[in-house]
Amino acid sequence: MPFALHFFLQHAYMILFLWVLVEQLGVPIPSTPILLAAGTLTATRQLALPAVIIVALAGSLISDSLWYWMGKRYGGLMVRLLCRLSFESTVCVRKTEEYFTRRGPASLLVSKFIPGLGTVAAPIAGQTGMSFRRFVFYDAGGILLWTLSVTLGGRFFGDILKRHPNALSWTGHFALGLFLLLFAGFLAWRFFKQRMFLAEIRMARIFPDELKTRIEEGDDVIIVDLRHPLDLLPDPRTLPGALRLTPDKLMAQLEQIPRDREVILFCTCPSEATAAKTALQLRRAGIQRVRPLYGGFDEWKKRGYPLVEGNADLALEYARG
Structure with a gap:
Protein backbone atom coordinates (compact mmCIF):
# COMPACT_ATOMS: atom_id res chain seq x y z
CA MET A 1 0.00 0.00 0.00
CA ILE A 201 -6.56 50.71 -8.25
CA ARG A 202 -3.85 51.86 -5.84
CA MET A 203 -2.55 54.54 -8.17
CA ALA A 204 -5.95 56.25 -8.21
CA ARG A 205 -6.79 56.47 -4.47
CA ILE A 206 -7.36 59.70 -2.57
CA PHE A 207 -6.05 59.93 0.99
CA PRO A 208 -8.26 61.05 3.92
CA ASP A 209 -6.22 64.17 4.71
CA GLU A 210 -6.52 65.39 1.11
CA LEU A 211 -10.28 64.80 1.07
CA LYS A 212 -10.71 66.52 4.45
CA THR A 213 -8.85 69.58 3.15
CA ARG A 214 -10.99 69.69 0.02
CA ILE A 215 -14.19 69.43 2.06
CA GLU A 216 -13.06 72.25 4.37
CA GLU A 217 -12.18 74.42 1.38
CA GLY A 218 -15.63 73.85 -0.10
CA ASP A 219 -14.34 71.88 -3.07
CA ASP A 220 -17.19 70.69 -5.28
CA VAL A 221 -16.74 66.92 -4.95
CA ILE A 222 -19.35 64.18 -4.86
CA ILE A 223 -18.80 61.72 -2.01
CA VAL A 224 -20.65 58.40 -2.17
CA ASP A 225 -21.04 56.01 0.77
CA LEU A 226 -21.18 52.51 -0.76
CA ARG A 227 -21.50 50.59 2.51
CA HIS A 228 -23.95 47.72 2.74
CA PRO A 229 -26.79 48.20 5.28
CA LEU A 230 -25.24 45.53 7.52
CA ASP A 231 -22.04 47.58 7.68
CA LEU A 232 -24.04 50.48 9.12
CA LEU A 233 -25.06 48.57 12.25
CA PRO A 234 -21.86 49.32 14.23
CA ASP A 235 -21.81 53.00 13.17
CA PRO A 236 -24.51 54.54 10.93
CA ARG A 237 -22.68 57.87 10.55
CA THR A 238 -21.06 58.94 7.30
CA LEU A 239 -18.74 61.58 5.85
CA PRO A 240 -19.98 65.18 5.58
CA GLY A 241 -22.09 65.63 2.46
CA ALA A 242 -21.91 61.96 1.47
CA LEU A 243 -24.66 60.30 -0.54
CA ARG A 244 -25.59 56.79 0.55
CA LEU A 245 -26.03 54.57 -2.51
CA THR A 246 -25.32 50.91 -3.17
CA PRO A 247 -23.04 50.17 -6.13
CA ASP A 248 -26.00 48.88 -8.16
CA LYS A 249 -28.02 52.04 -7.58
CA LEU A 250 -25.04 54.20 -8.42
CA MET A 251 -24.40 52.34 -11.67
CA ALA A 252 -28.09 52.65 -12.55
CA GLN A 253 -27.76 56.45 -12.43
CA LEU A 254 -24.76 56.86 -14.71
CA GLU A 255 -26.45 59.51 -16.83
CA GLN A 256 -27.04 61.69 -13.77
CA ILE A 257 -23.42 61.73 -12.60
CA PRO A 258 -21.83 65.11 -13.42
CA ARG A 259 -18.75 64.73 -15.61
CA ASP A 260 -17.23 68.01 -14.41
CA ARG A 261 -16.99 67.02 -10.73
CA GLU A 262 -14.81 64.44 -9.03
CA VAL A 263 -16.54 61.43 -7.48
CA ILE A 264 -15.07 59.98 -4.27
CA LEU A 265 -16.20 56.49 -3.25
CA PHE A 266 -15.73 54.77 0.09
CA CYS A 267 -16.75 51.56 1.88
CA THR A 268 -15.55 49.38 4.78
CA CYS A 269 -14.09 46.60 2.64
CA PRO A 270 -10.57 45.16 2.79
CA SER A 271 -8.30 47.25 0.53
CA GLU A 272 -11.28 49.48 -0.39
CA ALA A 273 -12.40 46.60 -2.61
CA THR A 274 -16.01 47.64 -3.29
CA ALA A 275 -15.06 51.28 -3.81
CA ALA A 276 -12.20 50.30 -6.11
CA LYS A 277 -14.31 47.88 -8.11
CA THR A 278 -17.08 50.47 -8.52
CA ALA A 279 -14.51 53.11 -9.51
CA LEU A 280 -13.23 50.84 -12.26
CA GLN A 281 -16.77 50.22 -13.49
CA LEU A 282 -17.46 53.95 -13.61
CA ARG A 283 -14.26 54.58 -15.52
CA ARG A 284 -15.12 51.92 -18.06
CA ALA A 285 -18.50 53.63 -18.43
CA GLY A 286 -16.77 56.88 -19.36
CA ILE A 287 -16.63 58.64 -15.97
CA GLN A 288 -12.93 59.28 -15.48
CA ARG A 289 -12.92 61.59 -12.46
CA VAL A 290 -13.58 58.95 -9.82
CA ARG A 291 -11.33 57.77 -6.96
CA PRO A 292 -11.68 55.37 -3.99
CA LEU A 293 -10.90 56.72 -0.53
CA TYR A 294 -7.79 55.17 0.99
CA GLY A 295 -8.74 53.09 4.04
CA GLY A 296 -12.44 53.84 3.52
CA PHE A 297 -14.75 54.74 6.38
CA ASP A 298 -12.60 52.99 9.00
CA GLU A 299 -9.48 55.02 8.18
CA TRP A 300 -11.46 58.29 8.16
CA LYS A 301 -12.97 57.47 11.54
CA LYS A 302 -9.61 56.31 12.94
CA ARG A 303 -8.09 59.72 12.19
CA GLY A 304 -10.88 61.46 14.08
CA TYR A 305 -12.17 63.37 11.05
CA PRO A 306 -15.75 64.75 11.08
CA LEU A 307 -18.71 62.37 10.77
CA VAL A 308 -22.39 63.21 10.44
CA GLU A 309 -25.68 61.32 10.51
CA GLY A 310 -26.26 59.75 7.09
CA ASN A 311 -29.15 60.34 4.70
CA ALA A 312 -30.10 56.97 3.27
CA ASP A 313 -32.36 58.07 0.42
CA LEU A 314 -30.45 60.89 -1.25
CA ALA A 315 -30.09 60.59 -5.02
CA LEU A 316 -27.51 62.00 -7.36
CA GLU A 317 -29.85 64.76 -8.52
CA TYR A 318 -29.15 66.55 -5.26
CA ALA A 319 -25.43 66.46 -5.97
CA ARG A 320 -25.89 68.08 -9.36
CA GLY A 321 -26.85 71.29 -7.59
Whole structure:
Protein backbone atom coordinates (compact mmCIF):
# COMPACT_ATOMS: atom_id res chain seq x y z
CA MET A 1 0.00 0.00 0.00
CA PRO A 2 1.41 3.46 -0.91
CA PHE A 3 2.72 5.40 2.10
CA ALA A 4 0.41 8.40 1.57
CA LEU A 5 -2.67 6.20 1.48
CA HIS A 6 -1.50 4.15 4.46
CA PHE A 7 -0.85 7.28 6.54
CA PHE A 8 -4.23 8.73 5.63
CA LEU A 9 -6.04 5.53 6.59
CA GLN A 10 -4.24 5.37 9.93
CA HIS A 11 -5.27 8.90 10.90
CA ALA A 12 -8.19 9.54 8.54
CA TYR A 13 -10.80 10.79 10.98
CA MET A 14 -8.43 13.10 12.85
CA ILE A 15 -7.01 14.49 9.59
CA LEU A 16 -10.50 15.05 8.23
CA PHE A 17 -11.69 16.75 11.42
CA LEU A 18 -8.70 19.08 11.63
CA TRP A 19 -8.74 19.86 7.91
CA VAL A 20 -12.40 20.89 7.91
CA LEU A 21 -11.98 22.77 11.20
CA VAL A 22 -9.03 24.80 9.90
CA GLU A 23 -10.68 25.54 6.55
CA GLN A 24 -13.85 26.79 8.21
CA LEU A 25 -11.75 28.95 10.53
CA GLY A 26 -10.77 30.84 7.39
CA VAL A 27 -7.55 29.25 6.15
CA PRO A 28 -7.89 28.78 2.35
CA ILE A 29 -7.33 25.01 2.21
CA PRO A 30 -10.29 23.48 0.33
CA SER A 31 -11.95 20.52 2.05
CA THR A 32 -13.63 19.14 -1.06
CA PRO A 33 -10.66 17.00 -2.24
CA ILE A 34 -10.16 15.35 1.15
CA LEU A 35 -13.90 14.70 1.53
CA LEU A 36 -13.95 13.16 -1.94
CA ALA A 37 -11.04 10.94 -0.94
CA ALA A 38 -12.79 9.91 2.26
CA GLY A 39 -15.97 9.14 0.34
CA THR A 40 -13.99 7.03 -2.12
CA LEU A 41 -12.51 4.97 0.72
CA THR A 42 -15.95 4.27 2.20
CA ALA A 43 -16.69 2.21 -0.91
CA THR A 44 -14.00 -0.29 0.14
CA ARG A 45 -15.10 -0.15 3.80
CA GLN A 46 -11.74 1.27 4.80
CA LEU A 47 -13.64 4.20 6.27
CA ALA A 48 -17.20 4.33 7.61
CA LEU A 49 -19.50 6.78 5.84
CA PRO A 50 -21.46 7.76 9.01
CA ALA A 51 -18.18 8.47 10.84
CA VAL A 52 -16.93 10.64 7.96
CA ILE A 53 -20.16 12.66 8.03
CA ILE A 54 -20.07 13.10 11.82
CA VAL A 55 -16.41 14.15 11.87
CA ALA A 56 -16.89 16.71 9.09
CA LEU A 57 -20.05 18.01 10.76
CA ALA A 58 -18.25 18.43 14.09
CA GLY A 59 -15.26 20.24 12.60
CA SER A 60 -17.36 22.65 10.58
CA LEU A 61 -19.94 23.31 13.30
CA ILE A 62 -17.27 24.11 15.90
CA SER A 63 -15.61 26.64 13.57
CA ASP A 64 -18.90 28.15 12.45
CA SER A 65 -20.10 28.53 16.05
CA LEU A 66 -16.91 30.35 16.96
CA TRP A 67 -17.34 32.75 14.04
CA TYR A 68 -21.01 33.22 14.93
CA TRP A 69 -20.11 34.48 18.40
CA MET A 70 -17.27 36.60 17.03
CA GLY A 71 -19.66 38.15 14.52
CA LYS A 72 -22.19 38.78 17.26
CA ARG A 73 -19.57 40.59 19.34
CA TYR A 74 -17.45 42.37 16.72
CA GLY A 75 -19.80 42.64 13.72
CA GLY A 76 -18.42 43.58 10.32
CA LEU A 77 -14.82 43.52 11.55
CA MET A 78 -14.90 39.71 11.56
CA VAL A 79 -16.48 39.55 8.10
CA ARG A 80 -13.75 41.74 6.63
CA LEU A 81 -11.06 39.70 8.40
CA LEU A 82 -12.35 36.46 6.91
CA CYS A 83 -12.57 38.02 3.47
CA ARG A 84 -8.92 39.00 3.72
CA LEU A 85 -7.98 35.40 4.49
CA SER A 86 -10.05 34.12 1.57
CA PHE A 87 -7.97 35.95 -1.11
CA GLU A 88 -11.33 37.14 -2.50
CA SER A 89 -11.64 40.44 -0.65
CA THR A 90 -12.42 42.20 -3.92
CA VAL A 91 -15.90 40.68 -3.96
CA CYS A 92 -16.23 38.74 -0.72
CA VAL A 93 -17.80 41.31 1.61
CA ARG A 94 -20.34 42.73 -0.81
CA LYS A 95 -21.35 39.35 -2.27
CA THR A 96 -21.87 37.61 1.05
CA GLU A 97 -23.75 40.46 2.71
CA GLU A 98 -26.10 40.90 -0.23
CA TYR A 99 -26.77 37.16 -0.48
CA PHE A 100 -27.47 36.85 3.23
CA THR A 101 -29.76 39.89 3.14
CA ARG A 102 -31.84 38.36 0.33
CA ARG A 103 -32.01 34.78 1.66
CA GLY A 104 -31.86 35.22 5.43
CA PRO A 105 -31.24 32.08 7.54
CA ALA A 106 -31.93 29.84 4.54
CA SER A 107 -28.64 31.03 3.05
CA LEU A 108 -26.89 28.84 5.63
CA LEU A 109 -28.35 25.77 3.92
CA VAL A 110 -26.42 26.46 0.72
CA SER A 111 -23.55 28.61 1.96
CA LYS A 112 -20.99 25.78 1.82
CA PHE A 113 -21.61 25.37 -1.91
CA ILE A 114 -20.93 29.04 -2.73
CA PRO A 115 -17.30 30.24 -2.92
CA GLY A 116 -16.67 33.04 -0.45
CA LEU A 117 -19.88 32.51 1.50
CA GLY A 118 -19.19 29.27 3.40
CA THR A 119 -17.12 30.72 6.23
CA VAL A 120 -18.36 34.31 6.16
CA ALA A 121 -22.04 33.36 6.56
CA ALA A 122 -21.51 32.46 10.23
CA PRO A 123 -20.27 35.87 11.48
CA ILE A 124 -22.90 37.60 9.34
CA ALA A 125 -25.56 35.50 11.09
CA GLY A 126 -24.19 36.63 14.44
CA GLN A 127 -23.97 40.22 13.26
CA THR A 128 -27.65 40.28 12.29
CA GLY A 129 -28.76 39.06 15.73
CA MET A 130 -29.98 35.59 14.70
CA SER A 131 -30.50 33.35 17.75
CA PHE A 132 -27.81 30.72 18.31
CA ARG A 133 -30.35 27.88 18.33
CA ARG A 134 -31.70 28.95 14.94
CA PHE A 135 -28.19 29.38 13.61
CA VAL A 136 -27.16 25.85 14.67
CA PHE A 137 -30.31 24.37 13.10
CA TYR A 138 -29.75 25.94 9.68
CA ASP A 139 -25.97 25.69 9.75
CA ALA A 140 -25.98 21.99 10.67
CA GLY A 141 -28.47 21.36 7.87
CA GLY A 142 -26.23 23.14 5.38
CA ILE A 143 -23.14 21.24 6.56
CA LEU A 144 -24.96 17.91 6.17
CA LEU A 145 -26.08 18.76 2.64
CA TRP A 146 -22.57 19.81 1.65
CA THR A 147 -20.81 16.86 3.29
CA LEU A 148 -23.23 14.28 1.94
CA SER A 149 -23.06 15.60 -1.62
CA VAL A 150 -19.25 15.56 -1.68
CA THR A 151 -18.69 12.25 0.12
CA LEU A 152 -21.38 10.46 -1.89
CA GLY A 153 -19.67 11.74 -5.03
CA GLY A 154 -16.47 10.16 -3.74
CA ARG A 155 -18.38 6.99 -2.87
CA PHE A 156 -19.61 6.75 -6.46
CA PHE A 157 -16.02 7.07 -7.69
CA GLY A 158 -14.97 4.43 -5.16
CA ASP A 159 -17.55 1.99 -6.47
CA ILE A 160 -15.99 2.36 -9.92
CA LEU A 161 -12.51 1.75 -8.50
CA LYS A 162 -13.72 -1.44 -6.79
CA ARG A 163 -14.40 -2.92 -10.21
CA HIS A 164 -10.86 -2.00 -11.30
CA PRO A 165 -8.52 -2.63 -8.32
CA ASN A 166 -5.38 -1.63 -10.23
CA ALA A 167 -6.78 1.86 -10.66
CA LEU A 168 -6.99 2.22 -6.87
CA SER A 169 -3.30 1.34 -6.50
CA TRP A 170 -2.35 3.83 -9.22
CA THR A 171 -4.47 6.50 -7.57
CA GLY A 172 -2.72 5.94 -4.25
CA HIS A 173 0.70 6.47 -5.84
CA PHE A 174 -0.12 9.74 -7.55
CA ALA A 175 -3.07 11.26 -5.65
CA LEU A 176 -1.03 13.11 -3.01
CA GLY A 177 1.32 14.73 -5.51
CA LEU A 178 -1.53 15.70 -7.81
CA PHE A 179 -3.52 17.15 -4.92
CA LEU A 180 -0.55 19.24 -3.71
CA LEU A 181 0.11 20.50 -7.23
CA LEU A 182 -3.50 21.52 -7.77
CA PHE A 183 -3.68 23.14 -4.35
CA ALA A 184 -0.50 25.18 -4.98
CA GLY A 185 -1.86 26.30 -8.34
CA PHE A 186 -5.15 27.28 -6.72
CA LEU A 187 -3.40 29.48 -4.14
CA ALA A 188 -1.10 31.05 -6.73
CA TRP A 189 -4.00 31.93 -9.02
CA ARG A 190 -5.99 33.53 -6.19
CA PHE A 191 -2.98 35.50 -4.98
CA PHE A 192 -2.05 36.71 -8.47
CA LYS A 193 -5.63 37.78 -9.18
CA GLN A 194 -5.75 39.78 -5.95
CA ARG A 195 -2.38 41.48 -6.55
CA MET A 196 -3.29 42.50 -10.10
CA PHE A 197 -6.53 44.04 -8.94
CA LEU A 198 -4.90 46.02 -6.13
CA ALA A 199 -2.11 47.25 -8.39
CA GLU A 200 -4.69 48.62 -10.80
CA ILE A 201 -6.56 50.71 -8.25
CA ARG A 202 -3.85 51.86 -5.84
CA MET A 203 -2.55 54.54 -8.17
CA ALA A 204 -5.95 56.25 -8.21
CA ARG A 205 -6.79 56.47 -4.47
CA ILE A 206 -7.36 59.70 -2.57
CA PHE A 207 -6.05 59.93 0.99
CA PRO A 208 -8.26 61.05 3.92
CA ASP A 209 -6.22 64.17 4.71
CA GLU A 210 -6.52 65.39 1.11
CA LEU A 211 -10.28 64.80 1.07
CA LYS A 212 -10.71 66.52 4.45
CA THR A 213 -8.85 69.58 3.15
CA ARG A 214 -10.99 69.69 0.02
CA ILE A 215 -14.19 69.43 2.06
CA GLU A 216 -13.06 72.25 4.37
CA GLU A 217 -12.18 74.42 1.38
CA GLY A 218 -15.63 73.85 -0.10
CA ASP A 219 -14.34 71.88 -3.07
CA ASP A 220 -17.19 70.69 -5.28
CA VAL A 221 -16.74 66.92 -4.95
CA ILE A 222 -19.35 64.18 -4.86
CA ILE A 223 -18.80 61.72 -2.01
CA VAL A 224 -20.65 58.40 -2.17
CA ASP A 225 -21.04 56.01 0.77
CA LEU A 226 -21.18 52.51 -0.76
CA ARG A 227 -21.50 50.59 2.51
CA HIS A 228 -23.95 47.72 2.74
CA PRO A 229 -26.79 48.20 5.28
CA LEU A 230 -25.24 45.53 7.52
CA ASP A 231 -22.04 47.58 7.68
CA LEU A 232 -24.04 50.48 9.12
CA LEU A 233 -25.06 48.57 12.25
CA PRO A 234 -21.86 49.32 14.23
CA ASP A 235 -21.81 53.00 13.17
CA PRO A 236 -24.51 54.54 10.93
CA ARG A 237 -22.68 57.87 10.55
CA THR A 238 -21.06 58.94 7.30
CA LEU A 239 -18.74 61.58 5.85
CA PRO A 240 -19.98 65.18 5.58
CA GLY A 241 -22.09 65.63 2.46
CA ALA A 242 -21.91 61.96 1.47
CA LEU A 243 -24.66 60.30 -0.54
CA ARG A 244 -25.59 56.79 0.55
CA LEU A 245 -26.03 54.57 -2.51
CA THR A 246 -25.32 50.91 -3.17
CA PRO A 247 -23.04 50.17 -6.13
CA ASP A 248 -26.00 48.88 -8.16
CA LYS A 249 -28.02 52.04 -7.58
CA LEU A 250 -25.04 54.20 -8.42
CA MET A 251 -24.40 52.34 -11.67
CA ALA A 252 -28.09 52.65 -12.55
CA GLN A 253 -27.76 56.45 -12.43
CA LEU A 254 -24.76 56.86 -14.71
CA GLU A 255 -26.45 59.51 -16.83
CA GLN A 256 -27.04 61.69 -13.77
CA ILE A 257 -23.42 61.73 -12.60
CA PRO A 258 -21.83 65.11 -13.42
CA ARG A 259 -18.75 64.73 -15.61
CA ASP A 260 -17.23 68.01 -14.41
CA ARG A 261 -16.99 67.02 -10.73
CA GLU A 262 -14.81 64.44 -9.03
CA VAL A 263 -16.54 61.43 -7.48
CA ILE A 264 -15.07 59.98 -4.27
CA LEU A 265 -16.20 56.49 -3.25
CA PHE A 266 -15.73 54.77 0.09
CA CYS A 267 -16.75 51.56 1.88
CA THR A 268 -15.55 49.38 4.78
CA CYS A 269 -14.09 46.60 2.64
CA PRO A 270 -10.57 45.16 2.79
CA SER A 271 -8.30 47.25 0.53
CA GLU A 272 -11.28 49.48 -0.39
CA ALA A 273 -12.40 46.60 -2.61
CA THR A 274 -16.01 47.64 -3.29
CA ALA A 275 -15.06 51.28 -3.81
CA ALA A 276 -12.20 50.30 -6.11
CA LYS A 277 -14.31 47.88 -8.11
CA THR A 278 -17.08 50.47 -8.52
CA ALA A 279 -14.51 53.11 -9.51
CA LEU A 280 -13.23 50.84 -12.26
CA GLN A 281 -16.77 50.22 -13.49
CA LEU A 282 -17.46 53.95 -13.61
CA ARG A 283 -14.26 54.58 -15.52
CA ARG A 284 -15.12 51.92 -18.06
CA ALA A 285 -18.50 53.63 -18.43
CA GLY A 286 -16.77 56.88 -19.36
CA ILE A 287 -16.63 58.64 -15.97
CA GLN A 288 -12.93 59.28 -15.48
CA ARG A 289 -12.92 61.59 -12.46
CA VAL A 290 -13.58 58.95 -9.82
CA ARG A 291 -11.33 57.77 -6.96
CA PRO A 292 -11.68 55.37 -3.99
CA LEU A 293 -10.90 56.72 -0.53
CA TYR A 294 -7.79 55.17 0.99
CA GLY A 295 -8.74 53.09 4.04
CA GLY A 296 -12.44 53.84 3.52
CA PHE A 297 -14.75 54.74 6.38
CA ASP A 298 -12.60 52.99 9.00
CA GLU A 299 -9.48 55.02 8.18
CA TRP A 300 -11.46 58.29 8.16
CA LYS A 301 -12.97 57.47 11.54
CA LYS A 302 -9.61 56.31 12.94
CA ARG A 303 -8.09 59.72 12.19
CA GLY A 304 -10.88 61.46 14.08
CA TYR A 305 -12.17 63.37 11.05
CA PRO A 306 -15.75 64.75 11.08
CA LEU A 307 -18.71 62.37 10.77
CA VAL A 308 -22.39 63.21 10.44
CA GLU A 309 -25.68 61.32 10.51
CA GLY A 310 -26.26 59.75 7.09
CA ASN A 311 -29.15 60.34 4.70
CA ALA A 312 -30.10 56.97 3.27
CA ASP A 313 -32.36 58.07 0.42
CA LEU A 314 -30.45 60.89 -1.25
CA ALA A 315 -30.09 60.59 -5.02
CA LEU A 316 -27.51 62.00 -7.36
CA GLU A 317 -29.85 64.76 -8.52
CA TYR A 318 -29.15 66.55 -5.26
CA ALA A 319 -25.43 66.46 -5.97
CA ARG A 320 -25.89 68.08 -9.36
CA GLY A 321 -26.85 71.29 -7.59
